Amino acid sequence: MLDIRLIREKPDFVRERLATRSGDDAAKIEQVLKIDAARRKTETELQGLQAERNRLSKEIGAKKSKGEETKEIEAAVKQIGEKIVDLERNAAKFDEQQRNLLLEIPNLPHESVPLGKDASANKVLREWGSMPRIAGKALDHVALGEKLKIFDLERATKLGGSGFICFTGAGARLERALINFMIDIHTREHGYAEVSPPFLVRRDCMIGTSQLPKFETDMYKIEGEELFLAPTAEVPVTNLYREEILPIVDLPKKLVAYTPCFRREAGSAGRETRGIIRVHQFDKVELVKITTSEKSYDELESLLADAEKILQLLGLHYRVIALCTGDLGFGSAKTYDIEVWSPGQNAYLEVSSCSNFEDYQARRMNLRYRDADKKNKFAHTLNGSGLALPRVFAALIENCQQPDGSVQIPEKLQPYIGASEIR
RNA sequence: GGUGAGGUGGCUGAGUGGUCGAAAGCAGCGCUUUGCUAAAGCGCCGUACCCCAAAAGGGUACCGAGGGUUCGAAUCCCUCCCUCACCGCCA
Numbered sequence: 001m002l003d004i005r006l007i008r009e010k011p012d013f014v015r016e017r018l019a020t021r022s023g024d025d026a027a028k029i030e031q032v033l034k035i036d037a038a039r040r041k042t043e044t045e046l047q048g049l050q051a052e053r054n055r056l057s058k059e060i061g062a063k064k065s066k067g068e069e070t071k072e073i074e075a076a077v078k079q080i081g082e083k084i085v086d087l088e089r090n091a092a093k094f095d096e097q098q099r100n101l102l103l104e105i106p107n108l109p110h111e112s113v114p115l116g117k118d119a120s121a122n123k124v125l126r127e128w129g130s131m132p133r134i135a136g137k138a139l140d141h142v143a144l145g146e147k148l149k150i151f152d153l154e155r156a157t158k159l160g161g162s163g164f165i166c167f168t169g170a171g172a173r174l175e176r177a178l179i180n181f182m183i184d185i186h187t188r189e190h191g192y193a194e195v196s197p198p199f200l201v202r203r204d205c206m207i208g209t210s211q212l213p214k215f216e217t218d219m220y221k222i223e224g225e226e227l228f229l230a231p232t233a234e235v236p237v238t239n240l241y242r243e244e245i246l247p248i249v250d251l252p253k254k255l256v257a258y259t260p261c262f263r264r265e266a267g268s269a270g271r272e273t274r275g276i277i278r279v280h281q282f283d284k285v286e287l288v289k290i291t292t293s294e295k296s297y298d299e300l301e302s303l304l305a306d307a308e309k310i311l312q313l314l315g316l317h318y319r320v321i322a323l324c325t326g327d328l329g330f331g332s333a334k335t336y337d338i339e340v341w342s343p344g345q346n347a348y349l350e351v352s353s354c355s356n357f358e359d360y361q362a363r364r365m366n367l368r369y370r371d372a373d374k375k376n377k378f379a380h381t382l383n384g385s386g387l388a389l390p391r392v393f394a395a396l397i398e399n400c401q402q403p404d405g406s407v408q409i410p411e412k413l414q415p416y417i418g419a420s421e422i423r
Numbered sequence: 424g425g426u427g428a429g430g431u432g433g434c435u436g437a438g439u440g441g442u443c444g445a446a447a448g449c450a451g452c453g454c455u456u457u458g459c460u461a462a463a464g465c466g467c468c469g470u471a472c473c474c475c476a477a478a479a480g481g482g483u484a485c486c487g488a489g490g491g492u493u494c495g496a497a498u499c500c501c502u503c504c505c506u507c508a509c510c511g512c513c514a
Contacts, residue, residue: 040473040474044473047483053494053495054482058442061442062442065442077494081494
């Protein structure tokens with residue numbers, strides 16, 4: 001959520017920044033300003049009357065204690081009270097309108113984000129490693145999976161319908177190995193603290209990290225419970241500190257969590273849906289940081305590096321993309337994607353998205369820290385996938401396939417599997 | 424699922440209709456005294472919002488949330504949320 005004061009004081013700047021995104025959110029600024037003005041006018045008037053009522057009520061108390069007559073004043077206060085009720089209703093209405101509108105306005109892109117309307121303007125920042133040489137025609141992960149019986153897409157549909165995976169045998173083991181490997185690296189070498197949060201969260205949490213109110217149809221909801229299945233660990237993990245004021249010495253907070261992620265993927269039928277690339281439930285290891293405004297962009301770089309490290313250790317060729325303004329997620333001020341090479345698709349495949357939300361989420365969550373001057377400030381929140389499992393799985397088996405159809409396990413992963421290959 | 428207790432400032436905790444934004448203690452900050460440490464004394468010490476060009480200052484709201492009663496609610500009533508304890512059931 002943007003700061004209403006920023007909008008009030010620098011409306012042109014806010015409009016200009018919003019206009020660099022796709023969509024016409026700049027138009028909403030006018031509306032917010034109008035409501036804000038009306039709200040403040042109403043509040044001022046209301047507070048004047050409340051002050052009057054407080055004064056008179058005290059007088060009544062004083063007179064009563066002296067045994068004096070108070071009927072007249074009481075009647076006057078009653079009248080004021082009626083006006084107050086009206087104004088309170090108006091003030092509350094404006095307040096709600098303002099909040100709802102603010103919740104629908106996306107974050108401002110950071111100045112370092114490349115300008116552009118859509119993904120075609122994204123910038124490739126760097127590449128790591130090189131494309132693997134695969135003898136013969138590279139099989140894609142679906143073909144490999146069938147051949148090695150490491151997942152079973154057909155039977156999985158008996159359980160949840162299309163869009164669900166069932167890993168089997170060595171595949172299930174490989175998936176679990178990847179989770180453990182990632183968490184171990186992030187906790188032992190990158191200094192993250194592991195958490196294992198609930199996967200179901202309340203509406204407030206979904207609002208806090210910007211999934212709601214705009215994207216309700218993308219989420220799974222438990223009927224009659226006001227609980228949602230988390231679409232990413234970002235939701236439970238970031239919301240852990242909702243409504244708190246953290247001492248600055250605790251920052252940056254670095255958290256890593258493994259969770260399954262649940263996404264309806266409504267409207268994505270036919271898009272990149274082959275195999276295990278886009279599914280309704282998938283496992284992910286997520287990195288979350290809570291930090292200060294001064295350090296958040298440095299922290300974003302190191303979070304990205306932490307996520308990249310996993311692919312480096314697995315020896316997988318990848319590239320880092322800086323998303324342009326038009327391709328940024330709703331709450332993000334800046335986002336890097338990591339895309340790993342998929343020989344089977346002959347294309348790069350997104351496995352991680354690392355974002356700085358600045359104070360956008362913190363305002364929604366009322367998450368603050370107390371700085372050295374004892375001022376409470378909104379924290380900056382960051383998160384990134386440290387990595388999405390099915391896609392890493394798919395890329396890994398494609399990159400490591402051998403001429404005889406087996407898959408060579410990267411050395412670092414072998415201890416987690418207890419084997420050097422899957423065949 | 425049952426029964427009971429309870430949610431007040433950074434913490435502990437008093438407060439059952441009026442001068443209570445809230446006693447007291449602890450922690451914190453400043454000053455004084457003191458050879459150091461320690462101790463003592465005095466003062467300050469919540470958040471958000473509104474008015475004001477700004478500062479100074481003033482005002483309003485907030486005692487889990489929402490609603491009600493009342494001239495006036497931390498205090499009375501209703502609903503909800505949450506926490507804790509014990510019992511039952513259970514992975």
